[in-house]
Amino acid sequence: MSAIASSPLAPCHKTLGARMIPFAGWNLPVEYSGLLAEHKATRQAAGLFDISHMGQIHALGKGALPALESLLANDPAKLRDGEGQYTFLLNRCGGVIDDLFLYRLNSEDFLLVVNASRHAEDLQVLKTSGCKDVAFQGAPGNAAGMALQGPKSTDILSRMLQADGTDPVLPGRNRIAKYRIAGHQVLVAATGYTGEDGFEIFTDLSTGPVIWNAILEAGKTDGLLPCGLGSRDSLRLEAGYPLNGQDLSPEITPIEAGLGFFVDLNRPRPFPGRSALEEQKKNGTQRVCVGLMGQPGQPPPRHDYPVFQGERKIGVITSGVPSPTLGHGIALALITTPAPSCGQDLEFEVRGRRVPVKVSPRRFIPKK
Amino acid sequence: MNTPSDLLYAKSHEWLRLEKDAATVGITDHAQSELSDVVYVELPKLGRKVTAGEAIATVESVKAASDIYAPVGGEIVEANAALTSDPGLVNREPYGQGWLFRVKPDQPKPAGLLSPADYAATLPH
Numbered sequence: 001m002s003a004i005a006s007s008p009l010a011p012c013h014k015t016l017g018a019r020m021i022p023f024a025g026w027n028l029p030v031e032y033s034g035l036l037a038e039h040k041a042t043r044q045a046a047g048l049f050d051i052s053h054m055g056q057i058h059a060l061g062k063g064a065l066p067a068l069e070s071l072l073a074n075d076p077a078k079l080r081d082g083e084g085q086y087t088f089l090l091n092r093c094g095g096v097i098d099d100l101f102l103y104r105l106n107s108e109d110f111l112l113v114v115n116a117s118r119h120a121e122d123l124q125v126l127k128t129s130g131c132k133d134v135a136f137q138g139a140p141g142n143a144a145g146m147a148l149q150g151p152k153s154t155d156i157l158s159r160m161l162q163a164d165g166t167d168p169v170l171p172g173r174n175r176i177a178k179y180r181i182a183g184h185q186v187l188v189a190a191t192g193y194t195g196e197d198g199f200e201i202f203t204d205l206s207t208g209p210v211i212w213n214a215i216l217e218a219g220k221t222d223g224l225l226p227c228g229l230g231s232r233d234s235l236r237l238e239a240g241y242p243l244n245g246q247d248l249s250p251e252i253t254p255i256e257a258g259l260g261f262f263v264d265l266n267r268p269r270p271f272p273g274r275s276a277l278e279e280q281k282k283n284g285t286q287r288v289c290v291g292l293m294g295q296p297g298q299p300p301p302r303h304d305y306p307v308f309q310g311e312r313k314i315g316v317i318t319s320g321v322p323s324p325t326l327g328h329g330i331a332l333a334l335i336t337t338p339a340p341s342c343g344q345d346l347e348f349e350v351r352g353r354r355v356p357v358k359v360s361p362r363r364f365i366p367k368k
Numbered sequence: 369m370n371t372p373s374d375l376l377y378a379k380s381h382e383w384l385r386l387e388k389d390a391a392t393v394g395i396t397d398h399a400q401s402e403l404s405d406v407v408y409v410e411l412p413k414l415g416r417k418v419t420a421g422e423a424i425a426t427v428e429s430v431k432a433a434s435d436i437y438a439p440v441g442g443e444i445v446e447a448n449a450a451l452t453s454d455p456g457l458v459n460r461e462p463y464g465q466g467w468l469f470r471v472k473p474d475q476p477k478p479a480g481l482l483s484p485a486d487y488a489a490t491l492p493h
Contacts, residue, residue: 302433
């Protein structure tokens with residue numbers, strides 16, 4: 001994609017008066033009513049995010065499962081119909097080409113939800129893999145998606161299903177199923193990127209705006225707000241979720257990123273990067289991702305700020321933000337091993353001055 | 369956007385209010401709206417000599433850190449201590465309690481600044 005792509009929900013954003021910014025080749029809303037208001041709405045009520053830029057790739061055919069087993073780092077064979085898992089597409093050195101969510105719709109249809117910035121590259125890697133009896137479909141800009149996130153999201157979606165005469169039983173965490181909402185068939189997955197309960201809804205280009213408007217209307221009385229990329233980033237970092245291109249990259253492996261849980265090395269089949277990851281698992285890594293907790297009244301940590309232990313530079317911040325929930329800075333940092341343990345004091349440097357932080361778990365807010 | 373008629377403006381979205389012995393500086397309504405949700409302000413030290421156009425303060429929102437430039441050269445004589453505990457003043461009262469610092473200008477007449485009308489014309493409509 002050379003030109004800037006426009007979301008199928010762009011007319012909705014215009015009506016809502018969103019502030020738009022370029023992101024990964026797309027023109028997307030960064031905020032509507034304000035980042036803090038949107039962040040708070042998602043934590044306390046619900047937020048609706050346009051995720052149409054996220055790539056939706058289908059792996060189709062009887063060769064789909066063996067192909068994905070030989071290409072992805074988690075084990076797709078563990079999935080039953082309607083289940084999903086977080087996984088990685090890796091390069092030969094174990095570095096992350098993309099982190100993605102894989103759903104098994106049925107034995108011959110798997111949905112891969114990938115990062116906008118990596119979508120074209122993912123397709124290229126998948127299509128040139130030489131795997132038999134599988135077709136990879138889903139070019140950028142061919143589908144619509146949105147995420148309804150927050151404690152009220154189950155209520156809102158259940159009411160919409162009831163209004164359509166559907167059994168209002170929504171999928172359990174990480175599961176996906178077809179539902180009828182506002183008169184249209186859509187895929188609903190119980191996944192998200194905010195640390196809240198919530199759903200991601202996948203549909204086609206023309207249905208997208210209908211569903212978007214219907215959800216906003218249904219959630220009006222619950223305090224649902226449309227939310228932009230700004231709050232999406234602060235919410236995901238509070239939950240400790242990595243951002244591809246910052247916390248993950250072709251130079252960073254899932255084990256260094258602390259995401260080894262989502263790599264399955266116990267199965268027989270090889271996949272790209274496997275031997276590099278096995279080596280890291282056995283001998284340890286040179287670097288590891290840690291959480292950093294700041295203090296109120298201090299400048300917030302940001303991407304690329306250096307991290308120090310005494311006079312020694314030991315790493316770099318990969319993502320940082322002033323946490324709206326906690327009222328102080330939080331960050332993920334890639335630190336030379338042996339990494340200092342939780343509670344230890346470190347510093348980052350900004351504008352020539354040192355700012356104190358403490359090593360912390362990567363999840364900065366309590367788990368739901 | 370609000371662009372008060374009694375102030376001078378820099379292209380980089382600072383405003384300057386000339387007073388008897390010094391000038392007060394802040395960021396414009398447009399700037400605060402673009403930055404949104406200011407959470408931290410770093411101000412220049414008292415007595416610091418600054419030149420016009422020099423980056424001397426930082427305003428941080430949730431999204432990003434933004435440099436603030438001195439609209440005139442001179443000496444910093446006051447910094448707005450209220451912003452330490454309530455940085456959101458920059459958003460709520462950009463031309464009032466959300467001012468950033470006061471500078472004693474080198475020159476009696478500041479050069480290179482815009483009138484309210486000329487500044488307003490630089491903003492997107």
